[in-house]
Amino acid sequence: MQLPLLAVAIATASTVSAAASAPGWRIMNGITGSFCVHNALLPGNRLMCIERPHTHPYPYLNPNTNGRTSVIIQIDPDAGTIDPKVNALSYNAFCAGHSQGANGEIWVVGGDRQFSTTSFDASIYDANGNPPTGDPAGNTFLNPGIDRIRKFTPGDGAAGTWDESVQMSSGRWYPTVVTMYDGDLFIASGSLKNLVFEDLTVTNNPTYEFYPQRFGKAEFTNEIIRWAFPHNLYPVAFQLPSGKIFMMVSNRTATIDPTIDPGNNEANVNELRNVPAIDHAPWIYPHTPTSFLMPMYEKTGYVAEVVICGGSKNTTFMASSDCFSIQPDNPLADWKALPNMPNARLMPEATLLPDGTVLFTNGMGWGQAGGDAGQTQYAARPVFATDLYDPVANKWSTVESAKIMRSYHNGAVLLSDGSVITTGNEMANYLEFWGNYDAIGPLASFVNDQNGKNASCFPSNITGVCTLPWEMRVEQYSPQYLFNGPRPVLASISSGTKFTYNSTVGISLDPKGAPVTRITLIRYTTTTHSTNTDQRFIEPVLLFVNSTYAVFRIPPNGKIAPPGNWHIFGLSKDGVPSVSQAVLFGSGPATSVPIPTTSGALEKSVALFMAVLVATLAL
Ligand SMILES: *[C@@H]1O[C@H](CO)[C@@H](O)[C@H](O)[C@H]1NC(C)=O
Numbered sequence: 001m002q003l004p005l006l007a008v009a010i011a012t013a014s015t016v017s018a019a020a021s022a023p024g025w026r027i028m029n030g031i032t033g034s035f036c037v038h039n040a041l042l043p044g045n046r047l048m049c050i051e052r053p054h055t056h057p058y059p060y061l062n063p064n065t066n067g068r069t070s071v072i073i074q075i076d077p078d079a080g081t082i083d084p085k086v087n088a089l090s091y092n093a094f095c096a097g098h099s100q101g102a103n104g105e106i107w108v109v110g111g112d113r114q115f116s117t118t119s120f121d122a123s124i125y126d127a128n129g130n131p132p133t134g135d136p137a138g139n140t141f142l143n144p145g146i147d148r149i150r151k152f153t154p155g156d157g158a159a160g161t162w163d164e165s166v167q168m169s170s171g172r173w174y175p176t177v178v179t180m181y182d183g184d185l186f187i188a189s190g191s192l193k194n195l196v197f198e199d200l201t202v203t204n205n206p207t208y209e210f211y212p213q214r215f216g217k218a219e220f221t222n223e224i225i226r227w228a229f230p231h232n233l234y235p236v237a238f239q240l241p242s243g244k245i246f247m248m249v250s251n252r253t254a255t256i257d258p259t260i261d262p263g264n265n266e267a268n269v270n271e272l273r274n275v276p277a278i279d280h281a282p283w284i285y286p287h288t289p290t291s292f293l294m295p296m297y298e299k300t301g302y303v304a305e306v307v308i309c310g311g312s313k314n315t316t317f318m319a320s321s322d323c324f325s326i327q328p329d330n331p332l333a334d335w336k337a338l339p340n341m342p343n344a345r346l347m348p349e350a351t352l353l354p355d356g357t358v359l360f361t362n363g364m365g366w367g368q369a370g371g372d373a374g375q376t377q378y379a380a381r382p383v384f385a386t387d388l389y390d391p392v393a394n395k396w397s398t399v400e401s402a403k404i405m406r407s408y409h410n411g412a413v414l415l416s417d418g419s420v421i422t423t424g425n426e427m428a429n430y431l432e433f434w435g436n437y438d439a440i441g442p443l444a445s446f447v448n449d450q451n452g453k454n455a456s457c458f459p460s461n462i463t464g465v466c467t468l469p470w471e472m473r474v475e476q477y478s479p480q481y482l483f484n485g486p487r488p489v490l491a492s493i494s495s496g497t498k499f500t501y502n503s504t505v506g507i508s509l510d511p512k513g514a515p516v517t518r519i520t521l522i523r524y525t526t527t528t529h530s531t532n533t534d535q536r537f538i539e540p541v542l543l544f545v546n547s548t549y550a551v552f553r554i555p556p557n558g559k560i561a562p563p564g565n566w567h568i569f570g571l572s573k574d575g576v577p578s579v580s581q582a583v584l585f586g587s588g589p590a591t592s593v594p595i596p597t598t599s600g601a602l603e604k605s606v607a608l609f610m611a612v613l614v615a616t617l618a619l
């Protein structure tokens with residue numbers, strides 16, 4: 001029984017039908033069903049989304065999922081459509097951290113326990129498998145998920161299985177997860193309970209752990225995580241080419257060597273320099289910046305450079321436009337300032353694009369992250385502007401503005417066609433509630449003062465006529481590069497094909513497509529809360545190319561290129577990307593195809609070798 005919902009509007013998408021005809025944004029046709037707090041891309045342009053189970057503060061469940069919380073959304077980037085199918089969870093995965101695993105599985109670690117006071121009871125579900133409507137206590141009818149390590153194994157289409165059986169020794173709300181060089185997980189921080197800044201007594205969890213366990217211990221205390229509390233949620237972390245893990249918490253940074261037993265004195269930790277002191281709040285939730293690895297190039301030895309951008313100023317709640325970077329594997333590593341972003345934002349998303357540029361979307365100009373869906377969000381002044389960073393020229397430009405506000409709980413994901421989608425925001429009723437986007441003041445009164453606000457939008461008012469707060473529309477950005485000429489076309493590579501590290505591989509090109517001048521590789525993404533440990537861009541040297549065939553080297557190992565699904569793009573001389581092919585990078589004996597010396601040379605032997613190679617790799 002969820003009839004009150006019928007009186008409430010969910011924002012629906014406008015109708016679109018064909019491939020975008022010009023650079024810029026368009027709202028896709030359809031809704032996500034589940035509200036995408038957590039996003040993971042699967043091959044075939046499928047997006048796995050996980051939401052907050054909705055019985056608080058709105059006293060009823062999301063009508064699309066009935067609180068089952070996870071969906072697989074089939075996206076058609078050309079037609080501009082999305083189509084979600086529920087793929088239910090039993091343990092609450094909202095507030096989890098996640099990463100893509102070595103075989104393309106998605107690991108979802110930790111999550112929520114608030115509002116889940118009962119243990120899981122299948123008998124409460126009706127004959128159709130739907131849970132009862134929300135009760136006044138706010139039960140979500142999911143088990144508390146804060147201590148779970150979940151594995152999602154995608155199947156065909158909307159199919160896929162969840163294994164939610166693994167239990168951690170401590171709870172983690174807002175942890176960061178990194179898939180390491182060998183497919184093991186590094187899981188950092190998170191709090192023992194939902195962190196409330198007003199009550200910081202019992203929530204610190206100053207630890208990290210490996211999954212599977214290393215050195216015979218469930219978890220390890222870390223001084224930096226401990227020191228930074230309460231500014232230690234969703235730490236910045238990346239696998240580095242040296243094999244170490246980069247970790248940044250607030251303004252302190254370190255590398256952690258996952259092959260060294262920490263012992264009693266953190267023998268595995270090497271602290272680096274602090275981020276320079278400027279007028280900036282701690283570089284972490286709730287003053288959320290974003291982070292990414294600069295594009296890495298084979299020709300310059302795969303140097304890793306961590307970038308952090310945005311967040312907010314310390315003296316005011318205004319967003320920051322600052323960006324800094326560091327090369328943590330350099331023994332003399334220190335932070336350096338990058339040019340400021342054209343538009344200051346907190347809660348931004350940075351998305352690596354196939355041509356090696358970085359797209360900045362989403363976020364707000366004032367306030368902070370946090371809060372419940374609806375009226376108690378803490379941020380104002382949505383940033384619709386879209387900025388593009390070119391790491392080679394070290395320059396920013398501003399491109400077309402988005403239409404949909406992306407405040408707290410947003411996401412952005414690169415699709416295989418080179419377009420980018422954005423998701424989320426728990427304040428879709430913002431304008432109706434506040435009246436305008438600029439209404440700011442002291443944070444406390446912004447959060448608490450409901451005087452003069454539109455009563456029909458209060459969560460308690462289920463007869464109200466406001467738009468529901470959960471933004472279920474997807475907006476798609478088509479960059480200029482899609483309109484600069486014809487696309488190259490890569491021959492299709494069957495799903496699940498594994499490319500072994502350090503192999504020299506050949507891929508077939510369709511001569512009807514534009515000639516290929518670059519091959520670029522981007523790892524598949526998961527993202528939440530401006531935290532994306534997965535995406536990374538690597539450009540191999542093109543060892544040979546003609547109109548039908550290209551040869552390049554797969555990166556040497558998982559430290560440089562962590563295992564899992566990667567996009568392979570071919571780029572034309574005008575920088576127009578092909579549609580990508582998905583392949584798994586992984587371990588195994590390196591194979592090598594001969595590198596032709598002239599076009600047409602080695603024709604027969606290569607064709608034969610390729611047939612053998614593909615047969616081997618497909619195992
Ligand atoms: C690092 O952050 C702490 C706490 O926020 C602050 O006291 C300290 O001054 C900061 N250090 C620098 C170098 O910014």
Ligand SMILES: *[C@@H]1O[C@H](CO)[C@@H](O)[C@H](O)[C@H]1NC(C)=O
Pocket residue numbers: 277278279280314315
């Ligand atoms: C940040 O602001 C707080 C209070 O406004 C102040 O106590 C603190 O010293 C400032 N920190 C830095 C690093 O400027």
Ligand SMILES: *[C@@H]1O[C@H](CO)[C@@H](O)[C@H](O)[C@H]1NC(C)=O
Pocket residue numbers: 455456457458460461463464465
């Ligand atoms: C619900 O909204 C209506 C306006 O749409 C308002 O008149 C009424 O007072 C509100 N009720 C509550 C409980 O806020």
Ligand SMILES: *[C@@H]1O[C@H](CO)[C@@H](O)[C@H](O)[C@H]1NC(C)=O
Pocket residue numbers: 432433454455456457465466467
């Ligand atoms: C409150 O929001 C509703 C729904 O959008 C709208 O119809 C109404 O005009 C708004 N009321 C005020 C006072 O802004």
Ligand SMILES: *[C@@H]1O[C@H](CO)[C@@H](O)[C@H](O)[C@H]1NC(C)=O
Pocket residue numbers: 502556557592
């Ligand atoms: C990668 O292969 C090249 C030659 O094909 C070899 O020289 C190099 O040692 C290999 N690197 C690794 C890390 O195996």
Ligand SMILES: *[C@@H]1O[C@H](CO)[C@@H](O)[C@H](O)[C@H]1NC(C)=O
Pocket residue numbers: 546547548549596598599600601602603604606607
């Ligand atoms: C491209 O090079 C490969 C390898 O030498 C060869 O087999 C193929 O025939 C060449 N394609 C064209 C169109 O020459």
Ligand SMILES: [Cu+2]
Pocket residue numbers: 095409529
């Ligand atoms: Cu959150």
